[in-house]
Amino acid sequence: MNFLDFVVLIGSLVAIAAFGAWHTRRHRNLDHYLRGDETVGWLTIGVSVAATQASAITFISTPGQGYQDGLDFVQNYFGMPLALILIAAVFLPIYRRLNVYTAYEYLGRRFGMRTRLLGAALFLLQRGLAAGITIYAPAIILSTVLGWNLGLTIVLTGLLVIIYTVAGGSQAVSLTQKWQMAVIFGGMLAAFAILLIKIPASLSDSFTIAGTFKKLNAVSFSLDPSRRYTFWTGVLGGFFLSLSYFGCDQSQVQRYLSGSSLRESRLGLMFNAVLKIPMQFFILLLGVMLFVFYQFEQPPIFFNQAAWRDAVRHDPGDQLQALELQFKYASRQEEQHIVQWLKAKRAGNRAAEASARGIALADMSQVNAIRTKAENAMKKADPGVKSNDADYVFVTFILNQLPHGLIGLLIAAFFAAALQSKSAELNALGSTTTVDFYKHLLRREAGDAHYVAASRWFTFFWGLVAIAFALFANLVENLIQAINIVGSVFYGVFLALFLVAFFLKHISGTAIFWAALAAQILVFVLYFFLNISYLWYNLIGCAACVLLGLVIQAFLPNTQTPEPAP
Amino acid sequence: MKSTEEHAGPVDPSGRGRLVPAFESLAESQNEITGLPGLPRWSHVYFFVFACFVLWVSLLLILTVLYS
Numbered sequence: 001m002n003f004l005d006f007v008v009l010i011g012s013l014v015a016i017a018a019f020g021a022w023h024t025r026r027h028r029n030l031d032h033y034l035r036g037d038e039t040v041g042w043l044t045i046g047v048s049v050a051a052t053q054a055s056a057i058t059f060i061s062t063p064g065q066g067y068q069d070g071l072d073f074v075q076n077y078f079g080m081p082l083a084l085i086l087i088a089a090v091f092l093p094i095y096r097r098l099n100v101y102t103a104y105e106y107l108g109r110r111f112g113m114r115t116r117l118l119g120a121a122l123f124l125l126q127r128g129l130a131a132g133i134t135i136y137a138p139a140i141i142l143s144t145v146l147g148w149n150l151g152l153t154i155v156l157t158g159l160l161v162i163i164y165t166v167a168g169g170s171q172a173v174s175l176t177q178k179w180q181m182a183v184i185f186g187g188m189l190a191a192f193a194i195l196l197i198k199i200p201a202s203l204s205d206s207f208t209i210a211g212t213f214k215k216l217n218a219v220s221f222s223l224d225p226s227r228r229y230t231f232w233t234g235v236l237g238g239f240f241l242s243l244s245y246f247g248c249d250q251s252q253v254q255r256y257l258s259g260s261s262l263r264e265s266r267l268g269l270m271f272n273a274v275l276k277i278p279m280q281f282f283i284l285l286l287g288v289m290l291f292v293f294y295q296f297e298q299p300p301i302f303f304n305q306a307a308w309r310d311a312v313r314h315d316p317g318d319q320l321q322a323l324e325l326q327f328k329y330a331s332r333q334e335e336q337h338i339v340q341w342l343k344a345k346r347a348g349n350r351a352a353e354a355s356a357r358g359i360a361l362a363d364m365s366q367v368n369a370i371r372t373k374a375e376n377a378m379k380k381a382d383p384g385v386k387s388n389d390a391d392y393v394f395v396t397f398i399l400n401q402l403p404h405g406l407i408g409l410l411i412a413a414f415f416a417a418a419l420q421s422k423s424a425e426l427n428a429l430g431s432t433t434t435v436d437f438y439k440h441l442l443r444r445e446a447g448d449a450h451y452v453a454a455s456r457w458f459t460f461f462w463g464l465v466a467i468a469f470a471l472f473a474n475l476v477e478n479l480i481q482a483i484n485i486v487g488s489v490f491y492g493v494f495l496a497l498f499l500v501a502f503f504l505k506h507i508s509g510t511a512i513f514w515a516a517l518a519a520q521i522l523v524f525v526l527y528f529f530l531n532i533s534y535l536w537y538n539l540i541g542c543a544a545c546v547l548l549g550l551v552i553q554a555f556l557p558n559t560q561t562p563e564p565a566p
Numbered sequence: 567m568k569s570t571e572e573h574a575g576p577v578d579p580s581g582r583g584r585l586v587p588a589f590e591s592l593a594e595s596q597n598e599i600t601g602l603p604g605l606p607r608w609s610h611v612y613f614f615v616f617a618c619f620v621l622w623v624s625l626l627l628i629l630t631v632l633y634s
Contacts, residue, residue: 081618
C-alpha cells in the first residue's frame with residue numbers, strides 16, 4: 001500500500017464515521033436512541049439488514065470459500081427468502097403492534113420474566129461471541145498481509161466503531177451502513193471487473209475451466225448428513241438459521257423496527273429476500289474466477305505468505321523450499337496443458353481437447369497433493385500454524401494485482417464491512433442490556449436521559465468486551481463458517497422460544513424455560529459428539545425445545561404470570 | 567398454522583389463554599395495501615419473492631448441470 005491507498009482508506013472510513021456521529025449527535029429520548037424515532041424508509045432498512053449480516057468476513061472469506069470449494073456454499077442461503085416471508089407475515093406485525101424495543105420484551109409478555117431473561121441472556125452470549133469474531137476476523141487477515149500490528153488494528157477498528165455507535169445510536173448505525181455498503185460494492189465490483197479483464201480466457205472458457213475442476217457445483221441433492229452444504233441443509237437448516245437470526249436476534253430486529261411503518265419494514269425484509277442469494281452467488285463467483293485466474297498466473301503455494309515464511313524459517317531440512325519448487329513446476333505444467341486444452345477446444349479438435357483436459361485434471365491432482373504435503377510439513381515445522389489459507393486468497397489478489405488507490409478502496413471496503421456489522425451488534429447488545437436487564441431489573445423508574453446514558457455506557461462496555469475477545473481469539477475454521485457455527489449452536493433453541501410463543505399458546509413459561517435449558521445442553525453435547533453439518537443443529541435445537549416444552553407442559557399445571565403490558 | 571396473536575380477548579388469569587394485549591389480527595395486516603405496482607396485496611409480494619427464490623435455485627441448478 002502506498003500513500004494514495006492510505007488517503008483513500010483513512011479518508012473514507014473517518015468521513016463516514018464522522019458523518020454518522022455528527023448527523024445523529026442529539027438524542028432527546030430512549031426511543032430516538034434505540035429506534036431512531038421510527039423514521040427510516042424501506043431502502044435504508046433493506047440496506048441496513050443486509051449490511052448487518054454482511055460483515056467483513058463475508059467479503060474477505062467468502063471469495064476464499066469460492067476459490068477452495070466452488071459455489072456450493074450458496075446453498076447455505078436457500079432457506080433465507082422463505083424465513084423472511086414468515087417473519088414479514090407473522091413476527092413483524094406482532095413486534096410493531098406491541099411497540100417493543102427488543103424482541104425479548106415479547107417473550108416477557110408471553111411467558112414471564114424468567115423466559116425473557118433467558119432469551120436475552122442467550123442473545124447476549126451468542127452475539128457477544130460473534131461480535132468478537134467480527135472484529136477479529138478482518139484484523140487478523142489484514143494485519144498479517146499488510147504487516148500491521150494485530151492488537152493495534154483490533155483496538156483502532158474497535159474504538160472507531162464504538163465512537164459513532166455510542167454517539168449516534170440506532171440512527172447512526174443505519175445512516176453509516178448505507179455509505180459503507182456503497183464503498184463495499186463499489187470496491188467489489190471494481191475488483192471483479194479487473195479480475196475478468198486479467199483472465200486471459202473468454203468468460204465461456206473461464207466457466208468451462210471452473211466447471212471441469214468442479215467449482216460450479218452450486219446445487220447438490222445429496223442426502224449424506226456429514227456433507228455441509230446441500231439443498232436440504234440449505235432449505236431446512238438454513239431456514240431455521242435465518243428465521244432465528246432475522247426473527248429473534250436483536251441486532252436484526254432493531255434494524256427493521258426502525259422503519260417508519262409496517263410497510264417500510266416489510267419491504268426492507270423483502271428486498272433482502274430477493275437479493276441475498278444473487279449477492280452471495282456474485283461473491284462466491286468472484287472466488288471461482290480467482291481460481292480460474294490463478295490457473296494462468298503462478299499462485300503462491302500458501303496464500304498466507306507471512307505464515308509460510310515463518311514456517312520456512314523453522315524448517316531445518318529445507319523440505320518446504322523443495323516443495324515450493326515442485327509446486328511451481330507442477331503449476332506451470334498445469335497452465336500449459338490448460339492453454340493446450342482451450343486451443344483444441346477452439347479448433348474443434350475433440351480428441352485433443354479431451355486428452356489435454358485429462359492431463360490438466362491430473363496436473364491439478366498433483367498440484368493439490370504437493371500443497372497438502374506442504375501444509376503437513378508446515379504443521380510439523382510450526383504446530384501453531386493455521387493450515388487453512390482460503391481467507392487470504394482475495395486479499396493476496398488485491399494487493400498484488402490491483403492498481404494503487406483501488407487497493408486502498410478495497411481495504412477500506414473490508415474495514416467498512418467490519419464496522420457496519422459491528423455497530424449494529426453493539427447497538428443491539430447495548431439496547432438489550434439496557435431494556436431487558438437494567439431497566440427491567442435495576443432501575444424501573446428513571447428519566448429518558450438516564451436510560452440513554454445507560455444505553456451509551458452499555459454499548460461502550462460491549463465494545464470493550466468485543467475488543468478484549470478479539471485480542472485473545474484464535475480460530476481454526478474458515479472465518480465465514482466459524483461465525484455460522486457459533487450461530488447454529490444457539491439459534492435453534494432461541495428460535496423455539498419465539499415459535500412456541502407465537503403458535504403454541506398452551507405451553508407455559510415454566511415448561512418452555514426448562515425445555516430451552518435442556519435443549520441447549522443437548523445441542524452442546526451433540527455438537528461435540530456427532531459429525532453432521534452444523535446447519536442441522538438449528539433444526540435439532542428448535543425441534544428438541546418444542547418437543548420438550550410439550551412434554552413438560554403435559555406434566556405441569558399452568559400457573560405462569562405473564563408480565564403486564566405497559 | 568395460526569398465531570396465538572389471532573385470538574382476541576382479555577388476559578386469562580390462569581395463563582392458558584391469550585397473554586398479550588389485544589390488537590387487530592395478523593390477517594388484517596396482510597390485507598394492507600402495499601403500494602407496489604402489480605403487487606397490491608402482501609400475499610402477492612410473498613408469492614413474487616417465492617417465485618424469485620425458485621428462479622434463483624433453478625438457474626443455479628442449470629449452471630450446475632451445464633458445467634458438471
